[in-house]
Amino acid sequence: MSSRVQRKRIRKDPAARRAEIVDAAAAVALAEGLECITLRRIGEDLDVRPGLISHYFPSAEELVAEAFGTAARNELDGLLPAAAPGQRPTERLARFFAHTTGDAYDAISRLWINARHLSRYRPLLRDRVAEQEGAWRGRLAELLHEGVAGGEFRTADPDVTTIQILVVLDGLGAHANTDISNRPTAARVRARPW
Amino acid sequence: MSSRVQRKRIRKDPAARRAEIVDAAAAVALAEGLECITLRRIGEDLDVRPGLISHYFPSAEELVAEAFGTAARNELDGLLPAAAPGQRPTERLARFFAHTTGDAYDAISRLWINARHLSRYRPLLRDRVAEQEGAWRGRLAELLHEGVAGGEFRTADPDVTTIQILVVLDGLGAHANTDISNRPTAARVRARPW
DNA sequence: GATGCTATTGAGTGTGCGACCAATAAGCAA
DNA sequence: TTGCTTATTGGTCGCACACTCAATAGCATC
Secondary structure, three states: OOOOOOOOOOOOOHHHHHHHHHHHHHHHHHHOOHHHOOHHHHHHHOOOOHHHHHHHOOOHHHHHHHHHHHHHHHHHHHHOOOOOOOOOHHHHHHHHHHHHOOHHHHHHHHHHHHHHHHOOOOHHHHHHHHHHHHHHHHHHHHHHHHHHHOOOOOOOOHHHHHHHHHHHHHHHHOOOOOOOOOOOHHHOOOOOOO | OOOOOOOOOOOOOHHHHHHHHHHHHHHHHHHOOHHHOOHHHHHHHOOOOHHHHHHHOOOHHHHHHHHHHHHHHHHHHHHOOOOOOOOOHHHHHHHHHHHHOOHHHHHHHHHHHHHHHHOOOOHHHHHHHHHHHHHHHHHHHHHHHHHHHOOOOOOOOHHHHHHHHHHHHHHHHOOOOOOOOOOOHHHOOOOOOO
């Protein structure tokens, strides 16, 4: 992949290099798991010495936390993007449900399981997980409130409904690493106004 | 804890020693996590050389899988024990819900998150997780069927309801490692006949 | 009390990890 | 062009891990 023949140093803008590192780490997090984010591995991906990663992230845990935050934020942006003009809450929610079911969502489910478990031992990551949980909950709640205000959705308490949706989503996603075969499709959530 | 002064070999019955090792590993799994099951750690707990653990479990992954299986099975037995004579399904289900909510269940939630994540990399563990998921689902489904047959529960399909309950339980348990504060109690499942 | 089986030990191997640090060179500014 | 800042390198250290294997000693059996 990278040239072994001779190292040619490329001196980059610190901010750009840092972003590059985080992006690489986020990609590894999604594809292979947060524990695969090692100084050696990320350095290899960027064709750079491991020490350089340490230079930007004195503690490896910081990079792991940052990588998760970036990956989760990007995924959320894909699931609940800013409303296009004239787009109704029902359409946006339908899009959300369409993307959160099916095998394509497995990678994100795996990431969440991964992060929630690793949080047990990594305080910095735990903080990021809490932050992202808040972001996801907030963005979905906002949508539900809009839908209720516009008369498209009907629920006693949009905030409670938000949590209920996320709980079911987490419950369904729990098996992303284990379920080989068919999912319990019977337990699918209804993607229509309630 | 253990005597460092002099090692006195204690030669035990293989089956007993093996069970002792698995029990110790299961305890570590519940208290600290599956990745804390190391040859050194378990050997230390039993005041025995690490090599002995290898003797019984040529591959460490086998021990991890076995430990999870034992821990999960024990917990299930505590949550859904065999019906005492005259005990009605409603009482048994109430007991189940009583034990699966609240902080006391956090340790089990943590274990499941742990196992489901680690399953990503450990095939033997993945098999055990699938096995235990089947056991939990089967035991709960059996109870629901009894309740429906006896007229205590009302549901179109007990098997679907079983999965729905477990999905919600998994969803609620997902935050066992991260939630510091109050849970979304609003999203609690109803522990009464439906 | 002697014998044999094997549970148990002790010591060692190799791997991958994060962290540390002095030396080096890229590229900007003067 | 010269010089300076610092991004980047290269090498090293210590740790924890699983795994291997010959040597040892409990303990049951005879």
